[in-house]
Amino acid sequence: MTARRLLALDLGSSSVRAVVCDERAEPVPGLLARRSVAARQDEDGRGELDPDGYLADLVSCLDELHAAGALEGVEVVATSSQWHSVLAVGPDGTPVSAVLSWLDSRARPRPDRLPADPQGFHARTGAWVHPLYWTTKVPWLRDQLRDQLGGRSLRFLGLPDYLRGELLGTDATSVSMASGTGLLDVSAMTWDPEALALAEVTPAELPAVDDTPARLAPRWRDHWPALAAASWAPALGDGAASNLGTGCTDAGTVGVTVGTSAALRVVHGPDVPPPPATVWRYRVDAERLVSGIAFSGGGVLRAWAVRLLRLGADAEPTLAPGAGGLVCLPMHAGSRPPGTIPPGSGVVAGLSLETSPEELLAGTLEGVALEAARALDILEGSFGTELDVVLGGGAVHASPWWCRVFAATFDRSLRLAEDPEVGARGAAALALGIDLAPPKEQLLPDPDDVVRMTAARARYDRLRNALAGELGRHRD
Numbered sequence: 001m002t003a004r005r006l007l008a009l010d011l012g013s014s015s016v017r018a019v020v021c022d023e024r025a026e027p028v029p030g031l032l033a034r035r036s037v038a039a040r041q042d043e044d045g046r047g048e049l050d051p052d053g054y055l056a057d058l059v060s061c062l063d064e065l066h067a068a069g070a071l072e073g074v075e076v077v078a079t080s081s082q083w084h085s086v087l088a089v090g091p092d093g094t095p096v097s098a099v100l101s102w103l104d105s106r107a108r109p110r111p112d113r114l115p116a117d118p119q120g121f122h123a124r125t126g127a128w129v130h131p132l133y134w135t136t137k138v139p140w141l142r143d144q145l146r147d148q149l150g151g152r153s154l155r156f157l158g159l160p161d162y163l164r165g166e167l168l169g170t171d172a173t174s175v176s177m178a179s180g181t182g183l184l185d186v187s188a189m190t191w192d193p194e195a196l197a198l199a200e201v202t203p204a205e206l207p208a209v210d211d212t213p214a215r216l217a218p219r220w221r222d223h224w225p226a227l228a229a230a231s232w233a234p235a236l237g238d239g240a241a242s243n244l245g246t247g248c249t250d251a252g253t254v255g256v257t258v259g260t261s262a263a264l265r266v267v268h269g270p271d272v273p274p275p276p277a278t279v280w281r282y283r284v285d286a287e288r289l290v291s292g293i294a295f296s297g298g299g300v301l302r303a304w305a306v307r308l309l310r311l312g313a314d315a316e317p318t319l320a321p322g323a324g325g326l327v328c329l330p331m332h333a334g335s336r337p338p339g340t341i342p343p344g345s346g347v348v349a350g351l352s353l354e355t356s357p358e359e360l361l362a363g364t365l366e367g368v369a370l371e372a373a374r375a376l377d378i379l380e381g382s383f384g385t386e387l388d389v390v391l392g393g394g395a396v397h398a399s400p401w402w403c404r405v406f407a408a409t410f411d412r413s414l415r416l417a418e419d420p421e422v423g424a425r426g427a428a429a430l431a432l433g434i435d436l437a438p439p440k441e442q443l444l445p446d447p448d449d450v451v452r453m454t455a456a457r458a459r460y461d462r463l464r465n466a467l468a469g470e471l472g473r474h475r476d
Contacts, residue, residue, distance in 0.1 A: 005073040006431060007065075007230070008424035009058070011081040011160055012238070013039060013101050014260060016054065018061040019421060020070050025245075025428035025436060027421055031070045033061035039103055045131075047103025051087055051095045051162055058163060062224060071226035078233045078431035080241035080423035081160040083180030083282070086137050088145055088154045089162065093171065096149065097141055099159050105131045105334070105342075107140035113198050123274035125195055126179065126186045126281030126291075130337040133182025138199045154205060160235040161207045167232075169217040172210040174234030179282035184209070186283055187270065210234075211286060233431035238423050239292060240284040243267050245426030246390045246417045247438035251383055254376065256406065257422070258393040261336075262298030262368060264375045265290050266383060276382050278338060285430065291382070293375040296333035297346075297368055299395025302402075304332060305364045309357035314398075317362035321405045322452025324359035326350045327459045328367030329467065349463055365402050366453070369409040370460045376410060390438055392417025408449035409457065416441045 006025070010017040020031035035057035040048040065071050084102040089095050100107075109129045115121035122128060129135045138156050145154065157165070158177050165171030178184045178191075183199060183206070185192040191203050211234040215221075221228040236244075239257075243265050248255035251268035267290050275281040281291045306315055317324075332346030348363060380387055389406075391414045396402045407414045418439050419425060429436050 004075065006076045006078060006428050007071060007074045007227070008428040009077065009079045010238075010421070010424045010427075011058070011079060011163070012423075013037065013049070013082050013103060016057045016061060017421075017424065018058070018065055019424045020065065020074065021425070021428045023432065025425050025432055025434065027419070027424065031065065031068075033064040035061055039101055040098070041103060045105035047101045047105065048098035049085070049101050049159065051099050051159065054099070054159065055163055055166055062227075066224050066226055071224065074227060074230050076233060076431050077227065077230050078424075078427035079160060079235040080238050080427040081158075081177065081235045083177070083237040083239060084132055085159040086134055086141065086156055086181070087159065087162060088141055088156055091153055091155075093165055095162070096154070097145060099162075100137055100141065101159075102132060104137070107131045107136040109136050110139070113139070115194060115198065119277075121194060122277070124185045124187070125182055125192055126275060127182035128338045129198060130182070130340070132337050134201075135182050135195055135198045138201050142200065155207075156201060156205055157207055164214070164232070164235070167216060167220055168214040170214050171207050172212070173207040174211050174236070175209055175283045175286055176237045176240060177235050178209045180237050184283070186281055186289060189283065189286065233427075234285075236284070236427045236430055237282055239263055239265050239294070240267065240282065240290045241423040241426035241430075242392070243290060243426065244284070244429050244436065245419075245422030245424070246392045247436045248390050249435045252385065252388055253438065254379060254387040254389055256372060256376075256389055256391045258298045258368065258391075258395040258402070260298055260300050260395070261294060261296055262372060262393070263292050263294040264372060264379060265292035266379055266387065268383075272383070276378055278378060279382060280337060291379070293378065294336040295330070295368070295371060296336055296343075297330040297371070298393070300333055301330055301364050301368060302361075302395060302399070305361045309360060311357060311361065315361065316399060316401045317358050317365070319358060319362055320452060321362070321366065321401075321408050321449045322456040324362045326355065326359055326363030327456070327463050328363045329460075329463060330364065330367040330371055347463065347467065365399070366405055366409070366456060367460070369402070369405045370457055372406070373409045373457065386412075388415070388438070390415045390417060392422055403443055404446070404449065405453070407443045407445040408453040411445055411450050411454070413445070414443045415439045416443055
């Protein structure tokens with residue numbers, strides 16, 4: 001499929017964006033609309049989004065582009081969306097809850113509702129029974145709404161499913177989005193019976209899994225006539241979209257993305273062994289899967305350090321990587337599945353009365369790279385090869401020093417993603433049926449940096465091992 005113009009939507013947890021791309025999935029300069037999104041968060045683990053407010057922000061982005069004439073000629077609409085979100089709707093599709101985003105950690109697995117064979121469950125679903133997934137969130141959400149609803153029936157949708165229901169008249173979910181719920185058998189691409197039982201939900205209470213493209217509902221065709229004939233492709237999970245957007249489309253390449261959070265991901269075919277115990281596995285589409293390890297701490301830790309130390313927004317350490325001597329275990333924001341380390345578990349070791357703000361900032365950034373190196377070891381062991389690395393994401397895109405740290409920590413040349421809009425580009429490329437080439441720009445590690453970061457890795461591993469018991473007691 002080719003199109004003269006394509007519209008790519010990026011449904012994030014901190015913003016919603018709409019960008020017009022050309023037939024090569026390249027963003028057209030100046031044709032981007034963005035609205036900030038603020039999740040409602042508190043110390044209890046709340047991480048909620050307003051579904052109708054989010055819809056209004058998306059409509060506002062499309063109104064802006066339509067008024068500017070930017071949607072003329074758009075033939076395809078592609079979507080990259082945050083994985084793992086869920087909301088409850090009534091029989092008429094009206095929301096009866098907020099959207100629980102991936103940030104929401106209030107739900108807890110019940111000891112009597114765990115898989116009979118946890119290893120087999122993980123092999124089938126690529127997930128775990130964990131607060132991130134619908135196996136835990138849906139029963140918790142149903143309990144929260146029980147008194148309010150008085151016996152009325154519920155259905156459960158992801159945020160992109162709800163938006164598609166409002167705009168397209170069908171709330172069917174894509175195989176990619178369904179795989180992020182933790183309820184899908186990722187090989188069969190159907191709802192997993194044991195996962196449904198654990199979530200206390202029936203297929204009738206869930207969206208249909210259907211990758212058939214759709215078109216705008218009649219009222220919205222009148223509202224945006226330039227999009228009246230456009231085909232809306234099935235939504236793509238944002239992690240998969242990021243890999244496709246940086247050209248990481250095969251099992252020999254790992255995409256390392258550092259935005260607010262961080263993740264390492266490999267796109268591959270179905271003929272690979274089941275994922276290791278700490279690796280999740282979702283679907284890109286009906287042909288490909290994506291395996292990876294994610295972290296709650298990424299750019300959010302840099303923002304924390306800059307704010308705490310009252311540094312400039314663009315502050316960069318001037319000392320060489322590994323020269324500061326601090327060791328940072330970057331669990332300030334907790335851990336992602338399968339770990340259950342709560343927020344407030346970060347550790348900084350090696351502080352002295354002479355420690356400078358610059359050293360604390362450097363140690364924080366190094367800690368993220370060192371944790372990523374542990375994940376890289378696991379993924380390379382799983383795929384049985386040294387992986388080429390493509391580094392991208394808004395946080396490292398803005399920090400040449402942090403890129404240098406990653407190169408030294410991984411001890412190999414890195415390809416650097418050129419465009420921060422990797423999610424939108426990845427969704428656009430998939431909708432157009434093309435694979436983007438990996439970026440050409442490379443960063444070679446400095447040998448002296450490698451020596452210092454190797455020593456830093458040894459200190460980091462010792463600290464992590466010493467705290468293993470304390471960290472391990474939070475695991476399910």
